[in-house]
Amino acid sequence: MPNQARPGTGEQAKQLALGQLRQAILRGDMAPAQRLVENELAEQFGVTRASIRAALIDLEAQGLVERIRNRGSRVRVVTVEEAVAITECRLVLEGLCAAKAAAAVDDGQVARLQDLGTAMRKAVAAGEPLTYSDLNHELHTRIREFSGQRTAVELLERLNAQLVRHRFQLALRPGRPQQSLNEHLAMIEAIGARDPQAAEEAVRAHLTSVIEALRD
């Protein structure tokens, strides 16, 4: 009963466990395919097994862990093939978002995207792949946000969470940022021009290139 993590305040146990576990997986603290024993996790996070269990069910639905009846949970390993299939889904969904965004953005939002574009240029010129990767992620997030497509955004966040490991791998590949940069700038330009079809095409071209890069 000594609840180490503030018993009364704010977050409830399940949400807390969910957040911590999710972060741990996304951060890579948990090795791929690592077994997730409910008792261990419960002790580690200072919550009870029921909370961990609820969190695991949630994470299974998000595709981050795999659960087998009476056999336990493990962090899901995303093969390259799966990563490609996931990115194909991203391709069409982000294409949709880009088209909708191009039709809906206001001037301030366009300026925001262009700022991101110059920042990305700088990051590539300075040879900082990690900064570039972050900006990359933020650009995609902003476009989704500006599209106002709540359903699509939800699906995409689910999909993206499954790709963290692959994203890292991709970002550190030499020469990759240069190619990626041009594609991103094209996306920004198309949206800035309020051209839905061009925006969708640009996103598709970009993610097609990502798929090719993934296949090595």
Add this chain to the structure above:
Amino acid sequence: MPNQARPGTGEQAKQLALGQLRQAILRGDMAPAQRLVENELAEQFGVTRASIRAALIDLEAQGLVERIRNRGSRVRVVTVEEAVAITECRLVLEGLCAAKAAAAVDDGQVARLQDLGTAMRKAVAAGEPLTYSDLNHELHTRIREFSGQRTAVELLERLNAQLVRHRFQLALRPGRPQQSLNEHLAMIEAIGARDPQAAEEAVRAHLTSVIEALRD
């Protein structure tokens, strides 16, 4: 996805509760926005609250129920706007599946689709909108299946589950089957011709028409 709807056999309590509750919601037995009290459900299905609770968490992740902290669960109501947004996601994802299917089907699968096409023709001619609706659903399912895109299929099943109510409403609209039929036949033809781009275009045209029909 571990849920094919067999609520009879030696399933475990949570899976049983999940199946029954899911069916009840999809079947429309639960009124929209109806409150789902854990105790009542537990008694109704003859399982304990813990199982119901686990099932509810699952259903929340599937987008079928809404849960608010300390306030309980309710069957989620999908507004027309949301239905449109969901169908827009279906549009791009099913387009992807159709393109992949067109590139991957074998002769037997094509024959299967064409059989469905003639059955649909017959159902429309006979004025049986319910039969037609079922065939419609099966056609979409088969195309997804033949595409081999596991990730996309998973997303689409999630999305479709949220639309049951609207699908019913749409199927019974006079004149709708006729228009829908032609679009479906075009999809079948494009896939039979192994033309990915035409298949994607046909699916997009069909679902665009569905979106327009939804907006009344």
Add this chain to the structure above:
DNA sequence: CCGGACGAAATTGTCAACAATTTTGTTGGC
């Protein structure tokens, strides 16, 4: 030496009681 049956350990699934929270109905003051 190998294969299958048996049993113990580990792990998840289920249960009923308890605590915390929100909602609702009521009472008192203005």
Add this chain to the structure above:
DNA sequence: GCCAACAAAATTGTTGACAATTTCGTCCGG
């Protein structure tokens, strides 16, 4: 008569113990 504080009821969140299932090591027979 209306609003706020308060108390009671309903409902969800949490806890620890118990049951069912699977896994793994061991032993026996061939």
